[in-house]
Amino acid sequence: MDIVTPLIARQRYAAVVNGTGTASVYAFGECMKDLSPNDCNLCFAQCKTQVLKCLPFQLATRGGRVFYDGCYLRYDDYDFFNESLSSQDRTVCGSKDFGGNNTVFGANAIELVRNLSVQAVKNDGFFVGSVTFSKGNVSVHGLAQCWEFVNGSACENCLENAVSRIASCTQKEEGRVLNAGCYLRYSTQRFYNNSGPDPVPGNGGDNKLAVILATSAVALLLVFSLVAFFVRRKLLQKRRERKQLGALQVAVNKSKLNFSYETLEKATNYFHESNKLGQGGSGSVYKGTLPGGEAVAVKRLFYNTTQWVDHFFNEVNLISGINHKNLVKLLGCSITGPESLLVYEFVPNQSLLDNLFGC
Numbered sequence: 159m160d161i162v163t164p165l166i167a168r169q170r171y172a173a174v175v176n177g178t179g180t181a182s183v184y185a186f187g188e189c190m191k192d193l194s195p196n197d198c199n200l201c202f203a204q205c206k207t208q209v210l211k212c213l214p215f216q217l218a219t220r221g222g223r224v225f226y227d228g229c230y231l232r233y234d235d236y237d238f239f240n241e242s243l244s245s246q247d248r249t250v251c252g253s254k255d256f257g258g259n260n261t262v263f264g265a266n267a268i269e270l271v272r273n274l275s276v277q278a279v280k281n282d283g284f285f286v287g288s289v290t291f292s293k294g295n296v297s298v299h300g301l302a303q304c305w306e307f308v309n310g311s312a313c314e315n316c317l318e319n320a321v322s323r324i325a326s327c328t329q330k331e332e333g334r335v336l337n338a339g340c341y342l343r344y345s346t347q348r349f350y351n352n353s354g355p356d357p358v359p360g361n362g363g364d365n366k367l368a369v370i371l372a373t374s375a376v377a378l379l380l381v382f383s384l385v386a387f388f389v390r391r392k393l394l395q396k397r398r399e400r401k402q403l404g405a406l407q408v409a410v411n412k413s414k415l416n417f418s419y420e421t422l423e424k425a426t427n428y429f430h431e432s433n434k435l436g437q438g439g440s441g442s443v444y445k446g447t448l449p450g451g452e453a454v455a456v457k458r459l460f461y462n463t464t465q466w467v468d469h470f471f472n473e474v475n476l477i478s479g480i481n482h483k484n485l486v487k488l489l490g491c492s493i494t495g496p497e498s499l500l501v502y503e504f505v506p507n508q509s510l511l512d513n514l515f516g517c
C-alpha cells in the first residue's frame with residue numbers, strides 16, 4: 159500500500175505487485191475520473207484504512223476490495239488487473255424507494271446507464287450524464303467507469319453486465335454495480351463533478367417533451383395568427399360594406415330612379431307566375447303596373463352582393479339618361495329590398511321586335 163499511495167497521487171491509478179512466488183501480492187487502486195486530485199488523495203487515504211481490515215493475518219482472507227463513491231482499491235494473491243467480472247461482484251441498491259412513477263423512472267434510469275456505458279467504452283472508459291424527464295423535474299444522474307487496464311471489449315462486457323444487474327435497483331432512488339473491472343451508478347442526486355453542461359445521451363422524456371411543446375406552441379401561434387388575420391379581414395370588409403351601403407342607400411333614396419321594393423312587389427302581384435314575361439341570363443322579367451297605371455317590366459336579378467349593387471346602381475344612373483329608339487328605356491331600380499330589381503318601360507312583343515330591328 160505504501161507503494162500504491164504516491165502512484166495514485168501522481169497518476170490517479172496504480173497497479174503494483176509486491177513479493178515473489180506464492181507470496182506475491184497484487185494491488186490496484188483508481189479514483190473516479192471526475193474527482194479532483196485533492197479529493198482523489200483523500201478518498202484513497204480512507205480506502206487504504208478500510209482495506210487494511212481485510213488483511214490475511216487479521217481475517218485469513220486472500221484478498222480484499224473497497225469501493226467508495228470516489229475511488230476503488232483491491233488487493234489479491236493473483237494478477238487480476240485485466241479482470242472484468244468475478245464471483246465477488248456486487249449490486250448495491252439504495253435504501254430509499256423512488257416516490258414517483260417507477261415504470262417511467264426505471265425505464266429512464268436504464269436507458270441512461272446503457273447510453274453511458276456505450277459512451278464510456280468510446281471515451282477512455284469513463285462517462286457521466288443525466289436525464290430529466292417529465293412531471294416534477296425528476297432527474298436521474300449516472301456514471302460509468304472501467305478501471306485503467308480494462309478496456310475495449312472487456313470494458314464493454316463489464317458495463318453490459320453492470321447495466322443488466324443495476325436493473326434490479328430501479329425501484330430505488332439509487333443503484334450501484336461494483337464489478338471487478340468497472341463501476342456503474344445512477345442516482346436521483348447529482349453526485350459527480352464535471353465542468354460544462356451535462357452530456358445527455360439518449361432521449362430523455364423532458365427533451366422530447368420540450369421539442370413537442372415548442373413545436374405545438376409554434377403551430378398554435380401560427381393557427382391563431384391566421385384565424386386572427388382572416389377574422390380581422392372579414393370584419394374590416396363588413397365595416398367597409400356597411401359604410402358603402404349606407405352611402406349608397408342615401409344616394410338611392412335621394413334619386414328619382416329609386417323604386418321601393420314594396421311598390422314593385424305589388425305592381426307585379428308579388429312576382430306572380432302569370433305576370434312572368436320571360437327569363438334572361440341575369441334574372442326573370444315580370445310585367446307590372448305602377449300605382450299611376452304605367453305598365454313596366456321588372457327584372458328580378460339573381461345577384462345581390464353589396465359590391466355588385468354599388469356597381470349596378472352606377473350603371474343604372476348612366477343608362478337611364480340615354481334615350482335611343484332601339485333601346486328599351488330603363489326607368490329605375492330597387493336595391494334596398496331583399497333582392498335587386500330593375501324597372502324598364504314595358505314593350506309589348508311586337509314593339510320589342512320593332513325596337514330590335516329598328517322598324
Ligand SMILES: Nc1ncnc2c1ncn2[C@@H]1O[C@H](COP(=O)(O)OP(=O)(O)OP(=O)(O)O)[C@@H](O)[C@H]1O
Binds near residue numbers: 436437438440455503
Ligand atoms: N321591357 C320589356 N318589355 C317586355 N318584355 C320584356 C322586356 N324586357 C324583357 N322582356 C322579356 O323578358 C325576356 C328576358 O329578357 P332579358 O332582358 O332578361 O333577356 P336577356 O337578353 O337574356 O338579358 P340579360 O342577359 O341582360 O339578363 C325577354 O325575352 C322578353 O320576352
